[in-house]
Amino acid sequence: MSAVDLPAVPRVLIAEADPWSRDLLKQVLLNVRCDARLDMCGDGRQAATLLRDKAYDLIVADWELPGIDGLSLLRNVRQQRRSPALPFILLSSRNDSASVREALPLAPTAYLTKPLNMDGLTQRLQDLLLNEGESVYCEVPRLAPGMTLSVFLERRRDACDGAPLWVDVKAAVQDSLGPEGLDLKCLEDRVCMDPQITAVLIAAANSAGHHGTPVQTLSAALHKLQAGQSMNLILGLALKHNVVLGDPGLVAYAERHWQLSQDTADYARRLARMLELDHERCYSAGILHRLGDLALLRCLEDWRQGGGALDDAAIGESLHALGAAYGSALRTRWRLPLELRQLIAAIYSLEGGVYSREALVMNLAAQMARLTEHEGLEALVRSKTARLLKVGLSELMRLRKA
Structure with missing residues (x-):
């Protein structure tokens, strides 16, 4: 042509x-x-x-x-x-x-x-x-007349693209390239705190084109997909619309959720290691548990760019009303393994009478992550979760200082 x-x-x-x-x-x-x-x-x-x-x-x-x-x-x-x-x-x-x-x-x-x-x-x-020297610019579509924020978010829930990126993927890939090609361990270290990258790679490693035992950790996903496809998928995320939030109010909310994900994942990994459980799987569940809230913030950026009004109260109310629903829809649509989804669910509540030790770890780690720096650990020691895990004050203090 x-x-x-x-x-x-x-x-x-x-x-x-x-x-x-x-x-x-x-x-x-x-x-x-x-x-x-x-x-x-x-x-x-x-x-x-x-x-x-x-x-x-x-x-x-x-x-x-x-x-x-x-x-x-x-x-x-x-x-x-x-x-x-x-x-x-x-x-x-x-x-x-x-x-x-x-x-x-x-x-x-x-x-x-x-x-x-x-x-x-x-x-x-x-x-x-493209013709030589040509480029094409596309404006962000304006909102339909009469569109309300609640209707907009409900319509976007089952088709949203996921969370914004927490890390600079191009820098992460570049820093992981060596004389022998892409160093997967180095790449994992650079992107392991990013919920979107973790979710997409785990989902891709469990897609129809890949068979075998379900993948539940970033490390296993990287090795199953291998270097070339992993790098392509990560770089491809950076091409998507609104992969970086532009509104300061949305960024502030996102940073809180990113930090809460990181703290929960870190506590879960340390506690799981202490109890000789699967610490990588627990870390993945912690990183992913705020994926829905972050995806919602990305859709709110679409709303803002389309001409919709947005303030702090609207952001908070939207997260409260739909954050969990967005997360559930994403985890189901991306077919994340059931066992991993169950660990994520345990972060929020423990249902039924029989709990896996990993589920208890996730629940206790989330409770620790939500404590402020002025709150003590004594109440957690008396909690049902800590008693079932047989974790005392000394163990929790070690976790907090690590």
């Missing part, structure tokens, strides 16, 4: 089975052309139907699609003998010479192997979707 052939607003089809890879491709593409009319699917048969019904300016498809694979889609497109040829980027985890030779006669515009080179993919998309 040459510059003179570029449409005013391109229509693009992304066909990728893995939902997290599909979302990554969407973000990279919208970062190049925010105005693109975008269709996405995870099945080759659905992609074939869309290709019959609509005229596209670019197709990005994975070879390993279920139903009809990406190579067959490419073959069908080329058999139509369109002139000029419809741009088609074929993605694949196959990097052997035999696979490349099989694809080349069908003249894909690009054959990109996974994990994707983000810079290379971005450059390809820019070449295909």
